[in-house]
Amino acid sequence: MTFRDWLVGTVVSTTMQTPTAKSIVLDVPGWKGSAAGQHVDVRLTAEDGYQAVRAYSLASTGPGDRVELAVDLIEDGEVSPYLVGELREGDQLEFRGPLGRWFVWKPGDTQPVQLVAGGSGVVPLLAMARAHAASGSEAKFRLLYSVRTPAEVFYADELASLAGPNFEVTFVYTRQTPPGWPHPAGRVSREILGSATIPAAENPAVFVCGPTGFVESVADWLVELGHNALAVKTERFGGN
Amino acid sequence: MAIFSRGFSGRPRESNPDLPPGQFLTEDFPVLSAGPTPRLDTADWKFEIKTETGQTLSWNWDELTALGLEDVHTDIHCVTRWSKLGTDWRGISLDKLFEDAETSFDFVMVHSYGGYTTNLPLEDLMNGQAWIATEFGGEPLEPDHGGPARLLVPHLYFWKSAKWVRGITMQRTDSPGFWEQNGYHIYGDPWREERYW
Amino acid sequence: MTHLDGNALAGPLSEVFRDDMTTALGRCASCGDVSVLAEALVYDAAPGWAVRCHACGDVLMTFVRTLDRLRIDMRGLTALEIPS
Numbered sequence: 001m002t003f004r005d006w007l008v009g010t011v012v013s014t015t016m017q018t019p020t021a022k023s024i025v026l027d028v029p030g031w032k033g034s035a036a037g038q039h040v041d042v043r044l045t046a047e048d049g050y051q052a053v054r055a056y057s058l059a060s061t062g063p064g065d066r067v068e069l070a071v072d073l074i075e076d077g078e079v080s081p082y083l084v085g086e087l088r089e090g091d092q093l094e095f096r097g098p099l100g101r102w103f104v105w106k107p108g109d110t111q112p113v114q115l116v117a118g119g120s121g122v123v124p125l126l127a128m129a130r131a132h133a134a135s136g137s138e139a140k141f142r143l144l145y146s147v148r149t150p151a152e153v154f155y156a157d158e159l160a161s162l163a164g165p166n167f168e169v170t171f172v173y174t175r176q177t178p179p180g181w182p183h184p185a186g187r188v189s190r191e192i193l194g195s196a197t198i199p200a201a202e203n204p205a206v207f208v209c210g211p212t213g214f215v216e217s218v219a220d221w222l223v224e225l226g227h228n229a230l231a232v233k234t235e236r237f238g239g240n
Numbered sequence: 241m242a243i244f245s246r247g248f249s250g251r252p253r254e255s256n257p258d259l260p261p262g263q264f265l266t267e268d269f270p271v272l273s274a275g276p277t278p279r280l281d282t283a284d285w286k287f288e289i290k291t292e293t294g295q296t297l298s299w300n301w302d303e304l305t306a307l308g309l310e311d312v313h314t315d316i317h318c319v320t321r322w323s324k325l326g327t328d329w330r331g332i333s334l335d336k337l338f339e340d341a342e343t344s345f346d347f348v349m350v351h352s353y354g355g356y357t358t359n360l361p362l363e364d365l366m367n368g369q370a371w372i373a374t375e376f377g378g379e380p381l382e383p384d385h386g387g388p389a390r391l392l393v394p395h396l397y398f399w400k401s402a403k404w405v406r407g408i409t410m411q412r413t414d415s416p417g418f419w420e421q422n423g424y425h426i427y428g429d430p431w432r433e434e435r436y437w
Numbered sequence: 438m439t440h441l442d443g444n445a446l447a448g449p450l451s452e453v454f455r456d457d458m459t460t461a462l463g464r465c466a467s468c469g470d471v472s473v474l475a476e477a478l479v480y481d482a483a484p485g486w487a488v489r490c491h492a493c494g495d496v497l498m499t500f501v502r503t504l505d506r507l508r509i510d511m512r513g514l515t516a517l518e519i520p521s
Contacts, residue, residue, distance in 0.1 A: 008243060041448035045242040050250040055445055076268060078251060086247045094243055099447035102459040102475035212439040236442045238481070274480050274487035276440070276494065320483055355496075399485075419485050422510040423501030435484070436503035 006043060007031075009067055011091045018152045020073040021120060022084045023059060025066055026093060033063035036131035037104040037124045037207065037235075040069065040097030044079055054079040057124040057209070057235075058098060059155070061131040067095075070154055072120035074239075103207065103235045107135035111205050114198045115143040116218050118188075118210020121237060122147075122154050125209055129162050141167040142198050146188045146214065148175040170196045188214070190221040200226030208232065211239035251321065258315055260430035263323040270322055271384045274418060278354045278404050282388050287372065288407035291343040299337070301388070305374065307336050312371055314394040316401070317430040328378065331371030331392055338366065345410040349417060350391055353404040358417035359426070360393065360400055362410070369395060372405060397428040397435070443477035446488065449500060450474075452507055456519050464516040467495035471516075 009026030017023050039057045060068035073084040087093065105113060105128040113132070115125040122145055132141050147153050150173065163169045172192060173185050198204040206227060208218050215236045223229050251264040259265065282301040289297040299307075312329040348365065350358050364370065373392040374381055381387035386403025393400050399419055420426050425434035443459055450458040459475040470492035477497055478489040488498045490513065497513040 006242065039444070039447070043242065044245040044248045044250075046248050046250045047244055048249075051242065052250060053448075055448060082245070082248050091246055092243055093245070096448055096451065099451065099457070100444050100459045100475070101447075101457040102473055103444050212441070233475075234442060235444045236440065238439050238441050272482040274482055274485065274499075275489060275496075276478075418487075419499070419501065422485075422499050423503050423508040424485065436501070 006094050006096050009093050009095065011087060011089050011093060012066070013089060014087065017070055017154045018072075020084065020152075021070060021154060022087075023068060023070040023155075024083065024087065024093070025060075025068045026095075028065055028067050031065050031067055034058050034061055034067075034098035034127075035101070035104045035106060036061040036128040038098035038100050038127075039124065040067070040095040040099060042069070042079065042083070043094045043096070044082060045094070052078050055099070056083075057127070059123050059127050059130075061127040062134060070120065070123045070126075103209070103233050105131060105205070105207065107131055107137050109205065110137075110139050112140040112198050112202050113142070114204040114206045115141070116188075116193075116197070116206065116208040116210075116222075117143065117145045117147075118214035118218075119147060119152070119237075120154065121208075121210030121214070121235070123209075124235065125207060126155050126159070128207065129159070129167060132167065133162050138166060140198065140202075140204075142204075143167070143169045144172065144188070144193070144196050145169065146172045146174060146210070149173060150176070150178045172196075188218065190224065193218065193221050194225050197222075200228075203228075203231065206232045207235075209235040210237060212236040213239075256325075258325050259323055260317055261433050262435075263317055263321055263430065266322040266324055268322075269324065269385065270318070270320070272318065272320060273403065274356055275354050277383050279383060280353055280388055280404060285388060287337075287389070287405065289337060289341055289410075290407065291341055291410045292345055292412070293342050295342050297337070297341060304332055304372065304389075307332050309374065310371065312373070312392065312394075314392075316394050316398050318398040319424065319428070319435050323430075327376070329371065329373045329392055330375035331373035331389075333368065334365040334370040334372070335368065337372070338362075341410075343410045345412050347411045347414045349409045349411050349415065350400075350402045350405060351407045351409065352402045353406045356402055356404070356418050358400050358402050359411070359414055359420055360396070361414065361427075364393060364396065365408075369393065373401075395429075397425075397430050399424060400428050440489075441479040441481055443474040443479060443488065445479050445481070446474055446477070449486070449502075449507065453509060454519070456521065458519070460520055462516075462518040463497060463514045465490040465493060465495060465497060466513045466515045468493035471518075 009028040309330040
């Protein structure tokens with residue numbers, strides 16, 4: 001037996017967020033809620049006993065019996081093709097969590113917050129934006145979201161509705177921009193970071209999440225731009 | 241007790257006489273390692289065999305490759321359950337490298353640039369069973385796959401085929417290497433599914 | 438191959454430690470750096486994971502998931518400080 005037991009949730013709904021990514025809402029009786037930015041380990045078990053475990057960030061936050069994940073398909077993956085392609089309403093899903101207390105934003109924190117997302121790395125940062133809105137926090141929030149194309153934006157409508165005086169969202173499209181977009185498609189650079197994020201002088205807490213290469217570049221540039229390395233928290237998804 | 245996941249079967253498992261138990265076929269060449277990929281220049285590269293007599297046999301890149309590359313056509317099996325059939329390598333036979341080694345010890349510890357180690361019986365490196373591989377698929381071995389040179393011992397699980405190989409030290413007993421110290425099988429025969437101890 | 442970071446250790450280490458370990462401070466035996474485990478570099482070569490110091494790259498710990506157990510080797514951690 002393990003100390004932290006595996007929980008079972010029942011899928012109540014799924015939504016394709018992008019052509020390759022699905023959000024999954026689970027009903028988990030007795031769930032004690034999660035802090036914004038936490039993740040769960042999902043475990044799949046085949047009939048022959050074979051198991052595979054992968055970590056996924058929670059999009060949901062706070063109390064309640066509902067747990068929401070968002071999963072991007074990795075073509076040659078083992079778990080994400082099942083979650084995105086096969087899992088449906090009524091299925092049971094085994095997981096443990098909520099996990100991790102480092103990459104977390106708490107509504108009591110009053111300093112400004114800069115979020116930097118690469119692709120599906122937006123999921124735990126969306127949880128922070130949701131927690132920020134739900135708590136009525138007056139902390140200044142800003143999100144820089146690097147994404148390949150407009151069709152690949154997770155939670156596009158919700159991000160648009162969350163945006164306001166206390167939450168500014170900036171998109172960087174790396175492959176294809178919307179029509180009439182003022183900038184050509186291209187990757188996040190140090191210059192873009194410098195101009196589209198909360199300056200180091202305001203001492204923001206910074207959360208960076210995405211593929212490993214993206215996170216390492218961004219974190220290095222943030223330190224070069226004067227941010228305290230201890231104020232930059234990172235979460236890497238791996239990938240190429 | 242875990243619940244079963246409806247419709248989940250894991251990787252497709254085929255019945256193929258060339259596949260050891262519990263393995264699945266892949267056409268890719270997955271990259272797995274215990275640390276970052278070292279960037280090695282063949283100009284500074286060397287390979288050493290050290291024995292209990294104090295003898296050190298040493299080859300630089302040109303000396304090693306001058307011993308002659310053999311073609312190796314073989315299947316490889318990773319403990320993470322992928323197998324790749326009919327791969328083509330070129331490398332220097334360990335038989336050649338051990339020709340002048342003075343040792344009565346029966347085991348080796350293989351050392352890599354970057355600090356990785358793995359242990360093997362010497363007899364598993366002899367008689368055309370192991371090579372220092374420098375080419376894969378007709379190309380120089382890429383750094384992510386262990387280039388410029390890795391050990392190739394295809395009859396054992398692939399963690400024994402140490403990437404970025406730097407040298408071999410003879411040892412009296414079969415002392416465990418990096419993964420073997422903490423759970424991987426001391427020998428690692430894929431046909432007997434020796435994954436763990 | 439690319440690495441993950443110590444955030445990914447939260448689940449596996451929850452099987453062993455009562456508290457969240459991503460916020461625990463670990464001291465590297467090799468360079469003496471003291472950092473939260475969340476910042477460590479994690480090489481997932483399942484069934485084996487290698488956890489390395491983000492400052493010097495040396496191995497802090499390895500763990501291996503076998504069929505019936507989780508083995509943890511803390512060869513490179515000389516101290517752990519767990520916030521309570």
